[in-house]
Amino acid sequence: MEPEVKLLDENKRRLDGRAVDELRPIKIEAGVLNRADGSAYLEWGGNKVLAAVYGPREAHPRHRQDPARALVQCRYNMAAFSVSDRKRPGPDRRSVEISKVVSEALGHVVFKEQFPRTSVDVFIEVLQAEAGTRCAGLTAAAVAMADAGIPMRDLVVSCAAGKADGTLLLDLGKEEDNLGEADLPVAIVPRTGEIVLLQMDGHLTPEELEKSLKSAIDACHKIYEIQKDALRRRYAVTAEHEDTPPPPEAPKPEEVEAPEPVVPETQEGE
Amino acid sequence: MAVQVVSELTRNHIHKLAADGKRVDGRGPDEYRPLKIEKGFVGSAEGSARIHLGKTEVLVGIKMDFGEPYADSPNKGVLITAAELIPMASPDFEAGPPREKAIELARVVDRGIRETKTVDLEKLCVEPGEKVWLLFMDMHILDYDGNLFDACSYGVLGGLSNTIVPASRLEAEDYPLEIQHQPLSVTAVKIGNAIFLDPSLQEEQVADARLTVATDENGDVRAMQKGLNGSFTFDEIKEIVDRARKAGHELRKQIVG
Amino acid sequence: MVEKGTGRELVVPGDLLGTADLKPGMGAFAEDGKVYAALLGIKNERSGYINIVPLSGRYIPRPGDSVIGMVTDRGPSHWLLEINSPYPAPLHVNEVPWRVDYGDTAKYMDIGDVLLLKVLSVDETMRVVLTMKEHDLRKLTGGQIVEISHSKVPRVIGRKGSMISLIKEFTRCRMFVGQNGRIWIDGDIDDIHNAISVIKRIEEEAQVIGLTESVRSMLEEMYRPSPVE
Numbered sequence: 001m002e003p004e005v006k007l008l009d010e011n012k013r014r015l016d017g018r019a020v021d022e023l024r025p026i027k028i029e030a031g032v033l034n035r036a037d038g039s040a041y042l043e044w045g046g047n048k049v050l051a052a053v054y055g056p057r058e059a060h061p062r063h064r065q066d067p068a069r070a071l072v073q074c075r076y077n078m079a080a081f082s083v084s085d086r087k088r089p090g091p092d093r094r095s096v097e098i099s100k101v102v103s104e105a106l107g108h109v110v111f112k113e114q115f116p117r118t119s120v121d122v123f124i125e126v127l128q129a130e131a132g133t134r135c136a137g138l139t140a141a142a143v144a145m146a147d148a149g150i151p152m153r154d155l156v157v158s159c160a161a162g163k164a165d166g167t168l169l170l171d172l173g174k175e176e177d178n179l180g181e182a183d184l185p186v187a188i189v190p191r192t193g194e195i196v197l198l199q200m201d202g203h204l205t206p207e208e209l210e211k212s213l214k215s216a217i218d219a220c221h222k223i224y225e226i227q228k229d230a231l232r233r234r235y236a237v238t239a240e241h242e243d244t245p246p247p248p249e250a251p252k253p254e255e256v257e258a259p260e261p262v263v264p265e266t267q268e269g270e
Numbered sequence: 271m272a273v274q275v276v277s278e279l280t281r282n283h284i285h286k287l288a289a290d291g292k293r294v295d296g297r298g299p300d301e302y303r304p305l306k307i308e309k310g311f312v313g314s315a316e317g318s319a320r321i322h323l324g325k326t327e328v329l330v331g332i333k334m335d336f337g338e339p340y341a342d343s344p345n346k347g348v349l350i351t352a353a354e355l356i357p358m359a360s361p362d363f364e365a366g367p368p369r370e371k372a373i374e375l376a377r378v379v380d381r382g383i384r385e386t387k388t389v390d391l392e393k394l395c396v397e398p399g400e401k402v403w404l405l406f407m408d409m410h411i412l413d414y415d416g417n418l419f420d421a422c423s424y425g426v427l428g429g430l431s432n433t434i435v436p437a438s439r440l441e442a443e444d445y446p447l448e449i450q451h452q453p454l455s456v457t458a459v460k461i462g463n464a465i466f467l468d469p470s471l472q473e474e475q476v477a478d479a480r481l482t483v484a485t486d487e488n489g490d491v492r493a494m495q496k497g498l499n500g501s502f503t504f505d506e507i508k509e510i511v512d513r514a515r516k517a518g519h520e521l522r523k524q525i526v527g
Numbered sequence: 528m529v530e531k532g533t534g535r536e537l538v539v540p541g542d543l544l545g546t547a548d549l550k551p552g553m554g555a556f557a558e559d560g561k562v563y564a565a566l567l568g569i570k571n572e573r574s575g576y577i578n579i580v581p582l583s584g585r586y587i588p589r590p591g592d593s594v595i596g597m598v599t600d601r602g603p604s605h606w607l608l609e610i611n612s613p614y615p616a617p618l619h620v621n622e623v624p625w626r627v628d629y630g631d632t633a634k635y636m637d638i639g640d641v642l643l644l645k646v647l648s649v650d651e652t653m654r655v656v657l658t659m660k661e662h663d664l665r666k667l668t669g670g671q672i673v674e675i676s677h678s679k680v681p682r683v684i685g686r687k688g689s690m691i692s693l694i695k696e697f698t699r700c701r702m703f704v705g706q707n708g709r710i711w712i713d714g715d716i717d718d719i720h721n722a723i724s725v726i727k728r729i730e731e732e733a734q735v736i737g738l739t740e741s742v743r744s745m746l747e748e749m750y751r752p753s754p755v756e
Binding site for chain 1: 537539540541554556558563565566567568581582583584585587613614615651652653678734
């Protein structure tokens with residue numbers, strides 16, 4: 001038998017010194033990429049994640065277009081060098097599944113009916129992975145969507161709880177995730193409390209599940225503040241100096257010159 | 271997604287400027303966009319470098335693992351280069367397996383490193399014919415505003431130069447990977463009769479021809495790749511090589527430092 | 528987050544804006560008798576409505592908008608225009624000021640051409656119809672296009688066109704601002720470049736106080752008469 005790794009010390013401190021209900025440090029920055037319509041960079045413990053949003057844009061292939069609403073399509077991807085054993089580039093079954101549940105969670109808050117036949121494409125790239133990359137990616141993606149100006153009922157925010165060494169823990173770290181007894185990633189709409197992503201694997205009693213769920217939801221509300229702060233910081237510099245608002249209705253475009261006679265070149269010789 | 275159509279207005283404007291030796295963003299013909307290099311960005315990799323070249327951003331990660339050598343070089347480690355043009359970086363990049371653009375990019379960067387023997391592959395042999403180090407160079411394109419060849423070339427050299435060989439897996443001590451040479455690519459495009467280094471995306475889109483020249487620290491040429499439908503004259507090639515050597519010399523100081 | 532001294536508020540999606548006495552305007556929505564922000568932007572109350580002035584987002588065409596589009600494809604009786612929005616828009620031969628025979632579209636305008644157009648109609652499923660029939664609409668030749676976020680267009684135009692007039696006055700360029708965030712500029716090459724730098728500055732500093740004055744001094748600096756040698 002392998003020597004047992006102690007995940008908690010006698011004072012219930014975790015390997016990285018955290019208390020059982022303590023999050024790893026989280027840092028978010030909005031608007032970090034140039035080409036994308038919106039983006040966010042997030043560090044969460046040892047996770048480094050980028051999220052980018054394009055859209056709403058014309059949905060491809062065309063037969064996938066929904067005449068009544070926008071599609072929200074997420075692609076979660078791990079860089080080859082993001083994990084200790086190099087990952088083969090490209091999607092695997094795990095990343096396809098994560099992409100699907102994250103798309104569904106994000107899609108819940110978008111005013112999709114405002115943009116029929118389009119897609120809002122969300123790209124999550126895990127550059128360095130520790131544990132909880134789907135929660136990190138989803139949290140970053142929601143910030144990127146707001147940065148892109150996508151109309152939403154609220155942000156979406158995600159966090160996991162779980163169990164290791166017989167103890168319920170918030171936001172599992174790498175060893176806790178590998179050696180633990182249960183993992184419960186959750187995403188919520190903080191304003192309404194709706195749960196929009198829920199996965200679980202391992203072994204929990206109904207009582208433990210309830211406690212873990214509550215602890216993950218509480219943590220989501222804290223992370224929500226970090227998301228909002230990132231969005232405000234992106235524009236605070238300019239907003240502080242603001243004088244007059246742009247007119248709410250778009251003004252008429254500026255006609256500048258007397259128009260030239262409209263004769264296409266090809267017609268002249270005819 | 272369709273290939274980006276460049277408007278006739280933009281094409282004419284860039285050509286008109288080029289005829290006067292001028293560029294849309296006001297740069298000189300040999301002037302590179304601001305280059306920023308951040309080494310060791312990825313903790314999960316043995317080496318890494320994040321490159322900003324103007325608004326182009328790439329992240330290169332170096333990973334090492336054990337594997338079998340090729341039959342024809344049983345005492346040599348194996349170099350593996352891959353580029354991913356992920357759809358995050360540009361509305362024109364699609365998800366899926368690497369297509370020709372990504373494969374060409376990876377191969378051109380690979381040639382510069384391989385041909386200079388930047389890394390002594392014999393030193394990456396653990397047990398001849400049985401077990402050698404595989405050295406993976408993965409290029410992740412995050413933001414695309416032109417000139418991926420050079421951005422990736424700098425990222426790979428930057429990444430290799432801070433790679434730590436995880437020899438502790440062999441119950442030895444980890445040690446820094448030895449870099450024997452410093453190959454760097456310099457890319458030029460031809461627009462009309464003008465030749466500009468470090469093309470932006472807009473310049474790439476209207477360019478007639480492209481030439482990438484990798485030189486080593488002695489100014490010798492180590493790899494080249496001509497691209498696009500247009501052509502160069504003999505004298506233009508000579509001129510580009512000359513300009514690439516000079517520009518490469520300056521860039522090398524920033525990357526290996 | 529109320530910004531100091533201005534009473535102006537930067538909001539993010541989901542922020543509570545007010546209760547039942549106010550109606551949700553653009554970028555806002557009502558739920559259970561309360562009004563919330565749907566967008567990242569600046570809160571703006573006007574005649575009983577709460578609007579959010581967006582800071583980002585794609586251009587969505589509305590009837591009557593003047594736009595600058597680029598031909599990306601053509602058929603025997605229409606051209607397909609890219610207008611910087613999620614919706615590509617056709618321009619039918621009936622909506623151009625000439626009689627175009629079936630199959631003759633390429634003789635008039637081709638892929639890569641840039642056109643000044645008006646949005647004629649937009650239906651419920653966001654099918655957009657364009658027209659080039661009004662007298663100042665045309666194919667643009669010469670000059671250059673600069674693209675900015677469509678949400679910054681009002682700032683480039685300025686109050687009653689003050690900002691754009693200022694730029695034109697100094698650069699002597701001909702300009703046209705499309706509501707889709709595309710600006711056409713024509714004139715001397717150096718003047719075009721000056722105009723582009725000024726517009727980029729306005730885009731970056733769209734919210735800064737005294738923008739018109741700082742733009743004026745930027746232009747004065749550019750067009751200061753060079754000292755006599």
